[in-house]
Structures are given as structure tokens and as C-alpha cells.
Amino acid sequence: MPNGAQSPSSRARSPINGARSLINGLVGGGVRACFANPGTSELHFVAALDEAPELRPVLCLFEGVATGAADGYGRMAGRPACTLLHLGPGLAGGLPNLHNARRAATPLVNIVGDHALGHKRLDAPLESDIGALAGTVSAWTRRTYHATELADDIAQALTAATGPPGAIATLIVPADVSWSDAKPDTKPDAGSEAAAPPAPTAARRGLVSVEAVTGAADALRSGEGVALLIGGEAARGAGLVAAGRVAAATGARLLCETFPARLERGAGRPAVERLAYLVSGAREQLAGVRHLVLAGAASPVAFFAYPGQGGVLVPEGCAVHVLAAGAEDVTAALEGLAEVVGPGVSPVREEARRPALPSGELTAESAAAVIGALLPEDAIVVDEAITSGIWLPGETAGAPPHDWLTLTGGSMGQGLPLAVGAAVACPDRPVLALVGDGAAMYTPQALWTQAREGLDVTTVVFDNRSYAILGLELGAAGGAGARRLLDLSAPALDFVSLARGMGVPAERATTVREFAASLKRGLAEPGPLLIDCVVPALG
């Protein structure tokens, strides 16, 4: 895409204020969408958007939608994602999904408006500690103090965000910095040349040592009880293929972290099983493993602790070997390892297979089979189905190739927004959002943005009328009673009515046949559709 922000016509306009300089920097750094919930202090940025057709503003009615959408966009777009948020409270509303984005290592820049610098000491009602909030999720945080510095600051923010690994960078922009003249010669100590906005520096992933590769190779060739746990970049593309080759050559069990940001799977893709969320399941998967090699994944731990149980999932006596982590080039490391342990060996690939369209009751299990039967090629699946999603991996493993995006940070309300961002990033791919009813209610406003932007998202709400996961956990935690606080049935949420209220067509499915018909329709037709999939709660 041409960089119009630096075209002669737009450069001829003057004066360039801070907001325009900031937008030029974003566009120059490859940003193409801005998920926004602006307020007064961001209005110069909003006005400047009119002159930057390269930057698509996507209005969200709640900040948690904006940040979750940015996360989805950043996972899929191959570009940094961007939000526009209103002071401390606006950033705060976006933090839960920024937590997920941080865990996903999504490249993401937050532009957070602030009071004009001279206004801050007046302690106006919206004054708060934006930096402290930003610091809880950001690898890089800065407040800009002069409009002429915005170009450089946004370049640095983009550099920090793109990593590797991807990270959150937060730039706090006071209102007067936005509205002031950004021409360099207005700054007392600046030179006289009007410099083009500095381009963000592109960093490369670090190569792992030969010792790391040979150490992993030795471990995996040691015989019984070997496993390779992949995550991050290794869950897709060349890294995933190399991981599959390593597993095929060594007989290692090929596992993926429980909540990958983006897992490529389906027919023809290397077969990989995700580590289970439930501790008992994960312990079973890891039982007997003597050597565990980590490639882009952290050493596995329980999501929560429980009385009398340790949180470390690595079995006693199992040695953990780190092949590549953090900013290291896990793909190159896996390719090197594959060359060492099995040159010429091909990965075990998933066979193309789909479940038959089931009959019988509509349950989370039969719904998963319907999804497996109908999932289209190249779909992007957003999975916040929680307990209702237990059968999904099995029923979709052999479906046509697709991407699977998960709840990386465990912060609820990710699914609907993530689908918005994925659909903006990939307008030619079908997006399927699978969300629990409890999860859907944290960020339902995402549906309005789906409708407004005409996004091709099919949303399935698994409507079991409970916080079913907490019912399960209550058992695991040894508690009893208090079921009423986990019960969402009184009154029952009517997701059809909710969706229509936000301009999204919706249908209720209470039988397998109805669900299949609705899902076919949603996947075939452009634009959004929500399916209220009424299922019994697990257990």
C-alpha cells in the first residue's frame, strides 16, 4: 500500500499538528487500522484521521472491545495493531484484553490521550495515573511532551511493539501535544531541516546457540518419554512444520501450549495436541515424559493452584530443555533441529476427515461435531468456548486448514472482540467466534462493531446459562454450595434479542438440525450472524 502520508500532496498541507504527525508515523510504520473509543482529549487525532485514508478507524463502544479487537488484528495481520483510548479510565477499561494481548505477544500500540500538560496539575475529574496502568501490560510506555517529538516517539513505540517478540507499547499523548504545531523548527533546540518521520527499526529474532540445538537433539533421541512442547511462533508456518519433522524423526510427543495465540491446524497440517487446561488431563499427557524440550513455549504450569497440589506440571524426574524462548528465532531453531535429528523426514500430518453431521440432542459435544462437519477452509476460529469447547479440538482436527486463536491470558471477554479484529485483518477469510454465554457478556458491544463494519463473523454463543467452568472448579477447589452465584438462568439471557439490538442478525438453535442450518447460513452469507446455541451445562 502506498504511503500516502508522505506523498507530496499531504506533505504540502500545513501546519502539521501533533495529531497529524502521530498518524503519519503510524501509517509510515505500517499501521492500517485503529480500534478507537475516543474522548475529548483525542479529538484532534480523530479530526486528523480524515486526512489519512490509509488508517482505518474502527469505532468500538467500549474500550475492552477496542483492545480485544486490536489483539485479534495483531495476531492475524502481520502488522502492528493500534488502539485509541481516552485517558486513564479509557485505558483501564481496555486492560483486561490487553492482558490477553500481552500473553499472546501481539504487536500492539496504544495511543492514550491525556490532559494538556498545563491541565494535569489541576487534578481535573479525569486525572489519574495513566503510566501506572500502562505499565501493568506494556513493555514500553512513554508520555510525549512536545509535538515535534511525536514522530520519533511513535517510531520507538512501533519498534518496541513489533519486537521480537511482539509486545504492547503505550504512548500517552497530552491534548496540547496533539493540537500543537509539529514542525521541527517550532522546537527551540531542533535543526532547521524538516525530517521525514523516522521509520521504526525492524529487529530480527536472535539465533539460538548450537549447544541449544544439539542439547535438544540429544534429549529427544534419548529414547522413551520424550516430548516437544511448542508455542508462540512455533505454532504456525515453517516452525510448526519443522516441529512436526522433529516429532516424526524422534518419536517425541508433539504438544502445543494450552493457549496459543494462533495455532495453524487442520487437514494437512502437522498433527499436534494442545496441553489440557484441566490439571488432571495435562498431567496425563505429560506422564512418563523424561525429557521435555521447549520451543517457544514456557515450562507448563497449572492455570490455578488447588489445595494440596503443586502447580508445576513437569513430572518429577523430567529434564526440561529450552530450545528457544522469548525473542529467539524458534522457527530457525526448529528447522536446525529437524535437520539434525531427521533430515528428509516429513511430519505426521492430520488426515482430512470430518465428523458426519450428528443427530440427536444439541449438546456441546454434538455442536462440536456440527462445527467439525462444516468448518470452511481458511477459517479463523476464535475460541472462548470454555467448558463447551472441550470437544472442539477433536472434532475439528481434520477439517480443512484453519487458524485457531485462544484465550491466552485467561481474561474473560476476549472472544467477540478478537473476532472483530481478525475479520478486519483478514476480510477474505470467514471468522467463526465460539464463545461461552458468560464470556460473551463481558464485551457484547463487539457485535455492534461487527454490524457497523459489515464483518464476516459467525458467532456461536454456547448458551448453557451458567458459569459452568466455575461449577467445575468449585468441585476441584473442594467447595460446596453457592451455586446461585454461578447461575445465569434467572433471567435467561436472550442472545438473539441482544444481537439484534446491536444490528447483528441472530437465530436460536435448540436442535442439532437447527444449529447446522444456522451455521451453514452464517458461514455462507457475508456479514455477521449470531447463533444462540442452547446446550446443557457440563457436569
Place this chain on the structure above:
Amino acid sequence: MPNGAQSPSSRARSPINGARSLINGLVGGGVRACFANPGTSELHFVAALDEAPELRPVLCLFEGVATGAADGYGRMAGRPACTLLHLGPGLAGGLPNLHNARRAATPLVNIVGDHALGHKRLDAPLESDIGALAGTVSAWTRRTYHATELADDIAQALTAATGPPGAIATLIVPADVSWSDAKPDTKPDAGSEAAAPPAPTAARRGLVSVEAVTGAADALRSGEGVALLIGGEAARGAGLVAAGRVAAATGARLLCETFPARLERGAGRPAVERLAYLVSGAREQLAGVRHLVLAGAASPVAFFAYPGQGGVLVPEGCAVHVLAAGAEDVTAALEGLAEVVGPGVSPVREEARRPALPSGELTAESAAAVIGALLPEDAIVVDEAITSGIWLPGETAGAPPHDWLTLTGGSMGQGLPLAVGAAVACPDRPVLALVGDGAAMYTPQALWTQAREGLDVTTVVFDNRSYAILGLELGAAGGAGARRLLDLSAPALDFVSLARGMGVPAERATTVREFAASLKRGLAEPGPLLIDCVVPALG
């Protein structure tokens, strides 16, 4: 209410775990409602609620609803409010309305569950810096490290929250602290006596000096151009009456801060005008003021800064006199001041007067007249109507006595949750929530809690299909264009459908007659009703 937590029958139960000890402390400290969005780490607390019938758990589907409801409860109940939130992301979701609660000086304790202490170093997906988040809104933050210390810690939290002034206290409770035995003799260094939970210490407001009173008296008696600006506790009860006496005796203009937490007003109450939100209006109100006396209010500043304008609203040459601030006893100070400047003088009180039910088009102005005509005695009005609320103060000034709760911190999405909390606090009073459509969409989940708890809340959504306030501000900020990002009309939000989707009956009003009929119905019938009040956007 008897303190059942310390009754023989409940003390006989054993073992008491941390969660029960915590709940005992809350109940002993006067807490009667807990606005909750729990997760796994809070499940022992949830289970323990079953044995504490004094503590009403109110389930909220999003943390911002829980915190906003707690704010509304704390403003009205005369008791500390309480939330139950799930780790850092749960607290983060609640921060925007905690920001408002902080500005309102609402007494509020957050119980935030955390990972078990031994689990924290594993950096599980939900791990984050809870303390940093809490610090942005809390006057007091602590993490408890041993179950036996919970009783003391919650007492200290309640002491910090009740102030004066009211404040937010956040207690972070690791899961293992909740589930462990809280009997004192399980702690190595504890005494052998099983002590009752320590009661929170009740502090008193500090008395102001004689000099502050005489200084204010001299200023107000200096002749022309005097004004008394009240806020906080002075906006109600004896403080408000004394302020009215002072104004009547000295001829001072009686002003109230722009966004009081709770203003008592209506027929028979001292007549007071709120300082305008728009800078031009506030400057007009303060024009010519030579002496400004502050009673529980901060020196007035603009909500936002604008190019070329200062944010200080006090006119040049005007002397500012602080009668009472912060933790000082503003009520006693005003009563003392009234005795000095006008013993025996009565305040100017609002006359009982209502607008006639209007005819003509349904607009924000005619809707305000309808509300003025119908507002019932003792109503609690929650005002997040933004631009559509401009006529409300004028049209309701002589309505029967009522309370008016405002957007203290400017963080959007306060109105619907605040109404939930006010209704829980005051089940015998009608609650009227007046919210803009944009504002309503930050926290629409509050409607479900209204339905679930059968709360007598009538919600009026001023449906002007825009962020109208930003349209106004865009003008003030000198911007142009970019209207699309302020436009909520495509697709139009259907609030009737949204409300019904959450179990709240709803009606649409497009004429004055329809609006009046719906409002009468909402105020007459128990339980919630939402009215979609379709009005043109201002300007």
C-alpha cells in the same frame, strides 16, 4: 441488624477458613452487600457466602458493573460498599467505575482474589501486577499472606474505606489464604486466645479552626461578588441547610461543584445551582466573584483544557478561601459559619413547582419537563445523561425532594451500574437512571442484574444516536470532520431489544405522550423498566 457472624452458632462451626474469616470481618464491619464477579480464585469466598446470610451477594456479569454498583450503594447506604473481583484482569475491568468512586469519596472495599502464594512465581496466564492496578484508585492496598491475618486486614481495610473521607481500600486475597485454616493458633506466633475479629476503627472528621470560619465569614460579608461553593458532604443534610443559611445571610451566590457524589435537592431543600460543565457557562457563573469560599469542594477547574484557554475557572483577582476540605468536618464548619454570619436566618428554599406535562416533539428538553412533572418524592436520580441532561436541573429543581447522583470522575458507563447499587441500598425508594446512549453501552450488563435482583429502577436512555458530547467538544477544540467516529446511527442501537435480551421490560418512546406514559408506568410499577427515549442530538 444483629451481627450473626459472631453468634454462638456460627462461631461453633469449625474450622473457620480464611474466606469465612474474611466474610465475618466484612459483616462485623457493617458490610451487607457484595457486588461480585468471581472466578476460580474466589470460589472459597463464594462457598463461604452460603453461611453468611447477612451478606447479600449481587452477581454482575462484568466487573465494571460490580464496581459501579458498589459506588452507587456506598453513596446511598451509609455503609461501606464491597466488591469481589477476580485477579488483576477482574480488578482492571472494574477500574473505570472505581475511578468515579474515588472521585465520589465513596467508602468501598475491593476483595480481589489472587493466585495461591506458591503459584505466583510460576507466572501462570492470569498472573499480573494487581498491586499496581489497585494503587491507581485505592487509598489503601494490601495483600494478605496468612489466613489468620485476614480478620485484622479486613478491619484495617474497612477503617481506610470509611475514612473520613470515604476512600477505596483494596485487599488482595491469595487463594490459599482463603482456603487455609484461619484459627489463630495455626499461626506460629499467635496467642492462644481466639479473639473476635477486630472491629474497624471509626474515625471522626477533623474540626476546622476558628480562623477558617472567621476568615470565610469576613470574606462573605465583604459585600459584592461573594460565592460559596459546596461539595462532598456539604451537598446534603445539615451541611446543605447550613450552606443555605450562610448564603441567605450574606447574599453569597450558592454554588455546588459540577459533579457532586450526592446532592439533595427539590422542593423545600436549600436552593443551590451546580457549576456548569461547559467552561463558558461556569465562567459566567463565576464572573464578578471576588471572594470564593470552598466548603467540601475543590477550587473549580475546567473538565478539559482547550487551545489558548487556561483551565483555572476562578476569575482573576478573586480570592479563594478554604472553609473545610478533605477529612475536615464541613458540616460542622458550615453550621459554625452560619451561626457567625446569620444566627436565626433561614436558607432560601426551593419552592414546590413542577413543569406542566409538555406537548410537541420529544426532545431532550421536553423529556426533561416530563421528568420534572412526574419525578416522585424521595427518588434517587442517577444522571449520566450528558448532553441530553442539560435541561434536567432546571426542570426538576422544584420537584419533590430527591437525591441526585452524578458522574463524579467523568469515566463513562457509570449510570446503569450506579442505579443497581442505589436500588440495592434503598429498596424502598424509586431509582431513576438517566443515561445517554453512548454512556449506556459501556456497561449494559447492569440491566441483567436489575432483572435478576428485581430492582425498582426505571432507566431512560436518551437515544440520540451519537456521541453528542464529542460533537460539541469537537467544536470547542477547533476540529472539523471525523463525524463518523462520533456517530452511533449505523446500525442504530435498539435498546428495547437489548433490555429484553437481559430480562428487563422495555418500551420505546418517540413522542412526549409515549414518554410520559412509559415513565409513569416505570415509576408506578415495581421492578425494572427501560425506556428508549428517542431524541434529536443537541446542536
